[in-house]
Amino acid sequence: MNPSARLHRSLFRCLQCLHQRLPPVANSKHILRQQQQQQQQQRHISSSRRLLLSSRPDSITRHRLDAERRAYYQRRVYYAASGALACMVAIWVLATSVELPPNAEKNDASASSAEALGGKDVVVVNGREAEEVSTGTSAVPSFPKTISLSNEQGTKTEYRLLGLGVRTVSFLKIQVYIAGLYVAESDIPALQAALIRQLPSSAADERERLREMLLDPEKSEEVWSRALKSGGFSTLWRIVPTRATDFMHLRDGWVRGITSRSGSKSAITGAGDEYGDEGFRTS
Template identity: 40%
Template sequence: MQASPLRTLLSRRLCCCQPSHLPYHPSSVGRLLSTSTKSNASQTATPLPTYGSSELLKRRYQKRTTPQDDAKTERAQTIKRMKLSGLGIAFCTLAIFGTIALYPQEGQKKQASEKTGVVQLDTAPSIAGTVEIPKDAEGETVPTGTSTIPTFPKTIYISTDAPRSTPAAANEGTQKDVEYHLVGLGVRTVSFISIQVYVVGLYIAVSDIAGLQERLVHAVADPVATTLVPGEKGQLREFLLDPDHGEEIWNDIVKDGQLRTAFRIVPTRNTDFMHLRDGFTRGITARSSHFAKDKQDLSFQDETFGSSLNDFKQAFGGGARKALKKGETLLLSRDAQGRMTVWEEDLKGVRFKMGEVADERVGRLLWLNYLAGKTVASEPARQSVIDGVMEFVERPVGTVATQVL
């Protein structure tokens, strides 16, 4: 019997609603039949990556590292940071050196505004301690090799209060007209980047050049010789360059050579007397220890030498102003008896006497710190002085002073 259309339609509707015929419950049926809300966990759950998504590709093709690879990566990063730090330190060092080397020079002071030329002192100096320095008529200068202090005068004049005990000194007239001639000069540098500190030059009284010639000639030749032959000149240069022989020759000359000499020191940047004094004192102390240890000379170990060294320190600490500006002059003169006088000369050429040291041992050790030994304060200055005295011995004794005058 043929079923009616209404019955067929009703049976199809019931079959579609049977849950057993469905592989899963449709979401629409679940929402209609369920009376509960979704849990928070289902809302916050991380969805699974779908096929072809970036997350799936990242998980599939991401490189898996081992602990050894992580250690290598960390070490490479550490080395990179160390290299960058080293480059930064090197750059800072170069920047500091460039700042020091290329520091612009101070502007010249207006001389017209300085009418009185008075220098403020801690204590008033004596009238005899102030000297107007006569200018060199010809104005001859010698290049120093540095742009900060480009030249040094070939001739200077130094006054002295020492008695005229030598015939050469007695024939020079007034005490403040003693003429000194430049022997050699050089630049004093410090640290591994050779920072320039000051220019130093050795001067000798013109009338004492013959005495220096005689002592140098007799150091390698017969006592009756008045000049050196080429072979003896080479031997003298070798002796002066040798630390031991050079120190012995200069020690004898400075100790009892009856020679008036002076060191002219001009700083290349602003400094102070305390700084210079401490450097001089360290050099004197080291040289005295060297004589006591290596040469068994105990003459520098007694109490009188310590007292004289205190007098040397006092000469830099009292009376005159403490600052020494760039271009000003510190003059250390030594008379025929070995007494050392400390002078300060300002930019106008006015010289002030700061103090004296009567003990010749103090000045002698200070002189040797520039002239001879294994370590000197300025090697260029030592070489220049040797070149200068070699020019003296190339001529007969007594002829150089005549040509200078």
């Protein structure tokens, strides 16, 4: 064997030995990665131990936390007690300082009581048939059908009930008073004649025709206006309140009624300009 071939063989054996002793590159990287992971785990475990050791309160910290908790609950008790005391004081102030309105006094008028009208005594005539007329209200259940009124000379005149109505206010239909219209018994024929004169001459049944005219809202106003303008009979109004009132509703009702009728041209036939007179406005 020549020397060159021997040299090549020796080099080949040396390379084989080196290859067997040295690990591959991939294995070395895997080993390095495992070592790094182990180091990270060790650092994490050590930091966790330090955190657990630091989170454990000592005796001084525990006492401080207990003191803060007690102070918190004491403040809550103080606030609740202050609120309850303030409410009691407010109730006491309202009960002692605010003036409550007095209890409403029931001043319902009775149908049997004597009334004074213009300084004259009104006497209800008893002992007659159908002496009371139902009003349809509970406060004043009935109206006398006949009353007696004394004049200045002391002469008594008997008046007979012609009709009545209930005055209501607001959309609740609160009953305020009852008004009844009376006419003197001696003047009833004059009133009947004044009403019959307004009927057409061709009317067959005067009573039924007059009833229809009086029940009609527009015609009845014209009929009564002409009858009152003709005169010749005495009338009387009897007004009884159904509850405690100062008659402000009565005054307002009269004012509104007079204003609406005086402003309408066709309210009263043949009225002319009498409602535009300055004397009527001042009165």
